[in-house]
Amino acid sequence: MRNLLISIATLAALVGCVTINVYFPEAAAQKAADQFIGNVLEGSGAGKPATGSDTKPASPPAKQPSASLLDLVIPAAHAAETPDIRVSTPETEAIRARMTARFGGQLKALFASGAVGFTSDGLVAVRDASALPLDQRAQANNLLRDENNDRDALYRAVAVANGHPEWEPQIRKTFAQGWVQRAPSGWYYQDASGAWKRK
Known part of the structure; x- marks a missing residue:
């Protein structure tokens, strides 16, 4: 009985010392941004579908570790290992539709003329x-x-849909890079110093 109490006390101490770091899942954010941007540009006719040189081969799914006692006590610790970014909400879908319409209309012509840029x-x-x-x-x-x-x-x-409003600056940066990467040749963008460059 004494050993059982010691084991329970040890487990309680371990659980109390566990810190779950919530980090920004950059790779998942890039994938989500690329999909959203691709839908806007391709849906408006402003972009073209990704070609073989632009796409990366799908990586095999990662082997999932077996559950441990700690995972049973703190399931969120395991969930943080495989982050995902949620982009599709009713609000973001309405935004996507408006952006697609603008790109399909006048915005594409403004980019093509060089009058505007990212x-x-x-x-x-x-x-x-x-x-x-x-x-x-x-x-x-x-x-x-x-x-x-x-x-x-x-x-x-x-950022809010993913439960981390503090991620907004990282989300913005990820999307900013994605817009430039997916933009057609000839469109303009600003580099980190603010200088305009042509893709």
Whole structure:
């Protein structure tokens, strides 16, 4: 009986000392961002489906470790080993539909002309106002405002949907990189220093 009490006390001490680190699952976020961005660009006709050189072969599923007593006591410790990022919610699907419509409409032409580009913080901005006819500048600014409002809402919604509002800056950075990677050749983007470059 004494050994049983010692074992229970030891287990209780171990459980009390366990710290579960919640880290940002970068690889899962990149995969989720790539899928969302691909849906927007391909759905609008602004992008093309990924080719063989752009796609990575699927890796075999990782071998799952066997359950331990600690996993039974703290199941969240095991769940943190295989993170996933949730991007599909009613809010994000509505945002995706609006973004797809904008890209399928005027936004694609603005990118193709070089008038606008992707910023380093995951938004879009006027790069060369002289590429826009004077009578279309106000309309373009309204379009970019709507697009950026949706982008801000998207990054916030993804972070909140995953239970980590504090991840919003990392989500934004991941999406910013994804927009540039999936953009067609000839479109402009800002590098980390803010300089405009052409893809």
